[in-house]
Amino acid sequence: MSDADLASHLAEVTGRILLEVRASGLFSAKALGKAGDQTANQFVCHALREVRGEDGLLSEEEKDNPDRLAMSRVWIVDPVDGTREYGEARADWAVHVGLAIDGQPAIGAVALPGLEGGTLLRSDQPRPVPPAPDKLRMVISRTRPAAEAVAVAERLGAELVPMGSAGAKAMAIVLGKADIYLHSGGQYEWDSMAPVAVALGHGLHCSRIDGSPLIYNQADVYLPDLLICRKEHAGQIFELIAEVTQVAD
Missing domain, CATH: 3.30.540.10 (Fructose-1,6-Bisphosphatase, subunit A, domain 1)
Structure with a gap:
């Protein structure tokens, strides 16, 4: 097998x-x-x-x-x-x-x-990712939404979609039920590794929120943030992340 x-x-x-x-x-x-x-x-x-x-x-x-x-x-x-x-x-x-x-x-x-x-x-059997609607949708934690995600969604005019597990959020992008998964509230390698592999296999953008790659099998398994979205949205989202980070500082 x-x-x-x-x-x-x-x-x-x-x-x-x-x-x-x-x-x-x-x-x-x-x-x-x-x-x-x-x-x-x-x-x-x-x-x-x-x-x-x-x-x-x-x-x-x-x-x-x-x-x-x-x-x-x-x-x-x-x-x-x-x-x-x-x-x-x-x-x-x-x-x-x-x-x-x-x-x-x-x-x-x-x-x-x-x-x-x-x-x-x-990851090895990608299906077509549906096109994004005019009004983008961002999945966020239904219990602890990250402040950066909410702020970026406001600037984008995106609809917030509360949801549970990290895997469910990431797969919502693949399935066309949402468009952006921006997380900065703390996760570990097991929260994102398989979903990121699947998202990459479907041609989506996956990275840390500073644009650096997601690296796994580290001694410290804390991997607190990520961005999953269609590739055409990534540049704008990074710009908005920088804006809201400067405001927070």
């Missing part, structure tokens, strides 16, 4: 497992999130160690193993991105399975099991 097929298979199966855990009816919303995290993590990590045992592994739900830093190939996974949304039976949560090669987001799969019928997006 190719790396891309494996990432996609694991994301899809993990999504089905999570839906079964939720359908059991045995957990409160808070307990469901914990049960989902642990169950999904065990499946993904056991599977990767079984079929890609020579590769490194970084998961949100496991203690970090620094041995990965010496490896060229490192799987970076978030078994449930948007634990709160999953526990609340919302649609805006995701499963991330990605492979970084020499720090680059090489392969990614993002499952959105909460959407009707489920949706799986792959």
Whole structure:
């Protein structure tokens, strides 16, 4: 099985497992999130160690193993991105399975099991990204919207679209449900690696908000900001980020 097929298979199966855990009816919303995290993590990590045992592994739900830093190939996974949304039976949560090669987001799969019928997006099988509407739409956190994102949206005249998980936000751009994902409120490598690989595979712009590249498999896995958008919008957004940053200073 190719790396891309494996990432996609694991994301899809993990999504089905999570839906079964939720359908059991045995957990409160808070307990469901914990049960989902642990169950999904065990499946993904056991599977990767079984079929890609020579590769490194970084998961949100496991203690970090620094041995990965010496490896060229490192799987970076978030078994449930948007634990709160999953526990609340919302649609805006995701499963991330990605492979970084020499720090680059090489392969990614993002499952959105909460959407009707489920949706799986792959870095190696791009679909056409719908054109942007006249009034742009920016996805923001539904609980902690970043001040920079709100300020940039105001200057653009963009509509704000509150949403849960990072994966759901990033895939909203790919699916044409939104146009800009600007985040500056703090994230980790597992929050963005697989979604960024998928977005890049679909021809979108992906970077830090200062324009520098997103580099993975670092000793410090804190990766607090990113911008995902259509390439034709990136220049204007960077200009507006600089404006709002100067105002804040």
